[in-house]
Structure formats: C-alpha cells, structure tokens
Amino acid sequence: MIKKCLFPAAGYGTRFLPATKAMPKEVLPVLDKPLIQYGVEEAMAAGMHNIAVITGRGKRAIEDHFDISYELEHQISGTSKEGLLRDIRRIIDTCTFSYTRQIEMRGLGHAILTGETLIGREPFGVILADDLCVGESQGVMAQMLEIYEKYRCSVVAIEEVAPEEVHKYGVIDGRQLDDGIYMVNAMVEKPGREEAPSNLAVIGRYVLTPDIFDILRRTEPGKNGELQITDALQTQARENMVLAYRFKGRRFDCGSVDGFVEATNYFYRQRCGAEDCDP
Numbered sequence: 001m002i003k004k005c006l007f008p009a010a011g012y013g014t015r016f017l018p019a020t021k022a023m024p025k026e027v028l029p030v031l032d033k034p035l036i037q038y039g040v041e042e043a044m045a046a047g048m049h050n051i052a053v054i055t056g057r058g059k060r061a062i063e064d065h066f067d068i069s070y071e072l073e074h075q076i077s078g079t080s081k082e083g084l085l086r087d088i089r090r091i092i093d094t095c096t097f098s099y100t101r102q103i104e105m106r107g108l109g110h111a112i113l114t115g116e117t118l119i120g121r122e123p124f125g126v127i128l129a130d131d132l133c134v135g136e137s138q139g140v141m142a143q144m145l146e147i148y149e150k151y152r153c154s155v156v157a158i159e160e161v162a163p164e165e166v167h168k169y170g171v172i173d174g175r176q177l178d179d180g181i182y183m184v185n186a187m188v189e190k191p192g193r194e195e196a197p198s199n200l201a202v203i204g205r206y207v208l209t210p211d212i213f214d215i216l217r218r219t220e221p222g223k224n225g226e227l228q229i230t231d232a233l234q235t236q237a238r239e240n241m242v243l244a245y246r247f248k249g250r251r252f253d254c255g256s257v258d259g260f261v262e263a264t265n266y267f268y269r270q271r272c273g274a275e276d277c278d279p
C-alpha cells in the first residue's frame with residue numbers, strides 16, 4: 001500500500017494575481033474549503049495518510065490550516081459552529097504532515113525532486129491541489145492506485161482536451177492496453193497544436209516509483225528553463241514503463257479563473273442538491 005502523498009505547492013500562482021500576492025493559491029476556497037483540503041481528502045480516501053507538502057516563501061497559511069487553532073476552537077466550543085471544523089479535525093487526527101521548502105521555483109520536476117527527503121525510496125502519490133478532481137464512484141487517486149497495484153509502475157492521469165488546449169499541458173503518445181489505460185511511448189510538454197502527438201493531456205495526479213528521483217537528477221531543464229516532470233517521465237517510459245490512465249470523473253483547473261468559477265458553481269449546485277451536477 002502507498003502511504004505517502006506529495007503536494008507540490010510552491011508555485012507563484014501568477015494566473016491568480018493579485019489574489020495570490022500574499023496568499024497561497026492552495027488555500028483559496030471553493031465554497032468554504034481550501035483547495036488543498038479537497039486534495040488531502042482525496043489522498044486520504046486512497047489510504048494515503050502521510051501528507052508531504054512542498055512549500056515556499058509566503059505559504060505558511062498551508063501549515064496553519066493543517067494545525068489546531070486553540071483560540072478559535074475554544075471560542076466556538078459548544079456553539080452550533082463547532083461542526084464546521086469537524087472535517088479538518090478528522091484530517092489532523094488521522095494524517096501526518098511534513099513540509100519542506102523549495103528555495104528556488106525551478107519547475108514541477110524540481111519541486112518533486114525537493115520532496116525526495118520526505119518520501120524516501122518508496123512509491124508515492126502526487127496531487128496538484130489546483131487541479132480539483134471529482135471521481136465518479138471513487139476518488140481519482142484511489143482509481144490510480146488500483147492501476148498501480150496491478151502494473152507496479154508510474155501512472156499519470158490523463159483527460160481528453162480540445163486541440164486548441166493542448167499547449168497548456170504535457171501530452172502523451174500512447175498505445176491503448178486496456179479500457180482507459182495507455183502505455184506511454186512519449187510525452188511532450190506544452191506542444192503546439194501541430195506537434196501534439198494526441199489530445200490526451202496529463203493532469204495533476206501521479207503515482208510515481210522512486211527511481212523518478214534519480215531520473216530527475218539527471219534531467220536537464222526543459223521548456224521555460226524549468227525542470228519538467230514530463231521530461232523525466234518520458235525517460236522513465238523509455239527505460240522502464242509508464243502508464244497513462246483516463247480517469248473516471250471530472251477535473252476543474254482551479255489555477256485559472258474560469259476553472260475556479262466552474263468548480264465553485266459545481267460544488268454550490270451539489271450543496272444545494274441540484275440534479276444537473278453528475279461528475
């Protein structure tokens with residue numbers, strides 16, 4: 001069983017400025033719950049209770065969120081508001097949290113490599129909290145874990161995107177092995193529409209085997225001068241095996257204003273019991 005889940009959360013969140021000037025993108029709330037809490041709940045639902053977070057300057061609110069606030073709890077104790085902290089208390093009681101700082105923001109691959117000290121030599125999950133996922137019958141990370149258990153190699157989550165959107169993602173070239181499961185032949189980071197090998201885009205959920213750290217160490221900076229996880233996965237696919245999994249459910253790109261608004265509307269309709277909100 002995989003117990004550890006890594007949350008790279010050191011990015012600047014420039015698409016959400018000025019909101020993210022002094023506040024981490026990961027604590028922006030969809031309704032009344034911070035993005036990263038949705039991600040941690042998804043990890044927990046997959047049995048991953050050791051949460052490792054890559055933070056950076058100005059990200060202390062993340063650590064404070066996953067800690068007890070004695071003054072606040074004392075204040076609302078015995079009132080009708082006590083229930084509002086129930087879920088976060090359950091998380092704090094059942095998970096461990098460890099943090100390390102990425103000193104220079106040199107890309108997602110570099111953030112994941114920074115997490116080696118927290119992960120060690122075991123397979124682990126990765127969740128990018130700004131990709132908010134709603135699984136169909138079970139969470140997306142739990143779905144991915146089932147694929148990992150069967151094939152024992154790195155697994156990336158993919159979804160079909162419109163051709164004019166491929167330039168925002170890592171895109172795979174793969175051969176279908178099973179329903180929704182592809183063997184990755186190649187991966188390209190943010191390709192132009194013409195060079196994209198498919199419209200199957202990698203989203204912010206991964207299960208990685210620990211040899212990825214050694215590969216990242218020998219990977220040169222790629223697109224935008226950043227150390228790209230896509231480049232390391234491409235090497236891993238060539239030397240070993242990487243699977244891409246078309247998850248069952250829905251993803252909201254909460255790193256963008258449009259996706260964030262969509263997610264907010266979706267969760268609001270869910271809360272109000274509207275019928276048109278199947279994932």
Ligand code: UTP
Nearest residue numbers: 008009010011012013014015105106107108111
């Ligand atoms: P993004 O590409 O969304 O970058 O990173 P960003 O900085 O968060 O947002 P924009 O594009 O400027 O608006 C994808 C994920 O990788 C993390 C981010 O925190 C996010 O979860 N990341 C990215 C790091 O932890 N470190 C980095 O150096 C880069």
